[in-house]
Amino acid sequence: MHFTINGTVHEAEPDIRASLLDVLREHVGLTGTKKGCDRGQCGACTILVNGRRINSCLTLAVMHQDDDILTIEGIGSADNLHPLQAAFVKHDGYQCGYCTPGQICSAVGMLDEVKKGWASHVSADLDSVTLDGPEISERMSGNLCRCSAYPNIVDAISEVAGA
C-alpha cells in the first residue's frame, strides 16, 4: 500500500485490518499521533485527511491510499511552531501532553470549518458563526484532556482564531 503523509509518499504492507492510526505509528514511524481509547471517543488520534479532521483509529488504512494525510509532524516542528502550538505553549494548554497532538490537529480542522461558515450545536444562527468560548468548547468536544486543561486550551485557540 502507499500513503501520502505530510507531502511524502510512504510504502507499507500492513495487515488489511490495520487502522490508519496504527499504520502511522507502527509502519511509518510517525508517533506524534497518539492512541488513546482506539474507539473514537477521546480524539487523541485526530489527524487531517484531505483537509478534514478525523479520528485515525476509526478508519482502515487501506481506504486512504489516494488521500492527502496531514499529521502533527506536518503541522509544525520544535524549530518552526505552528501558531496553535505556540499558543498552547504560551497559555499552558496541556499538562501531560498526551492529548496535545490531537488537540492541535483538531483545532486546525475546526478553524477551517469556522472559515467555511459551518454552524455548531451552540450557534444561535445556522448561517453565521462568532467563535467565542462556548463555541470553541462545543467544537472541540471530541478531544478529551484527562488533565482537564480545557480553559487554557480554549484560551490558546481563541488567541489564534482572533489573530
Next chain:
Amino acid sequence: MKTFDYARADSPEAAVAAGGRFIAGGTNLLDLMKLQIETPEKLVDISRLDLAQVERREDGGLTIGALVPNSDLAANAHVVDGYPVLARALLAGASGQLRNKASTGGNLLQRTRCYYFYDTAMACNKRAPGSGCSAIGGYNRILAILGTSAQCIATHPSDMAVAMRALDAVIVTLKPDGDRRRISIHDFYRLPGDTPQIETDLEAGELITHIDLPPPPAGQQLYRKVRDRASYAFALVSVAGIVSVEDGKIASAALAFGGLGPMPWRDPAVEAALIGQAPSDAVFAAAADALLAEAKGFGSNDFKIPLTRRVLIASLRELTGASA
C-alpha cells in the same frame, strides 16, 4: 478484529454485485468489528462512489446522496434554509471528527449503544439471538421505554434519523438484482419483537443510495436533545418537531423522538392530539399522554417517562410561541 476480504467498488452496481458488508465512513462498523460484535467476511468499500451530492429536485424537495458526510449535510444551504431541524439534529450528534467521516446512509444504520450489546460477556438477543437480554433487570438508564419486547429494550442512537422521520424521508436503495426501491422511513425500521437482530427492512446486499426529503414543511422547526453531558453524548430524550399555527390553531404537526425506542419514534396519536387545537399546556399535556400511554420503564430508565413529558411540553411551547 477478525480478518476479512476487502474490495473497493467503483459503481453502486459493482458494490451490490460484490456481495459483502458495505463500509463507508466506518465509524460505527469498525468500532463493532474491533469488539468482534460485527465479523464480516468481506468488506465492500463504497466510500469512493459518486453518491456525495445534495440536489434540489424540481418539486422543491432534496435528494441526498448516501455518502454525504454528516458535517456537509448539516452545513448544506438547502438544509439550513428549508430543514433546520435536520441541521440541528446532525449538529447535536457525535463530534466534529466523527461528523466529518460518518455518512448519511450509515447514520441511518447505526446500531444500538446498549451496554449489553457492546459487552460480549453478557447475554444479548440482538448480538447473539436466543442468548437472553441482560438489559432487562440490568442497568438500563439509557434504554427504551416504547416499542420494547421481552427480548430487547435497545434504543436507536441516531439524532439525524429522528429529524428524518419528522420530515417523512424516503430511503432509496439498489438491490443486487438491479431493482430500486423507495422505502418510507416510517416503514424502514423494525420493532424488536422476537427478532431484535433484524433492525431494518433492508434485504441482504441491498444498498442505500439516496435519501429523499419532501419539499420543506410549513411552520417552525426544532430539535431539542437532553443528554448526560452538554456535548458529545447520545440522547436520553430528544424531540424533532415541526409545527405550524394558523388563525390561533395548530394546523400541522410532525413530532419524532430519539432515545425512547428501538427506532426513531413517531406516533400519529401525538399529532392528532394537537391538530386543530389552540396551543395551551393542557393540549400539550394531552399530546404527552398520547405519546406515553404505552410507555414502560425498566427500573433505572423510569425517569425517562416524566422527562419525556416535560421535554415535549417545553418543545411545543417553543414551536407554537405559547408561554408557560
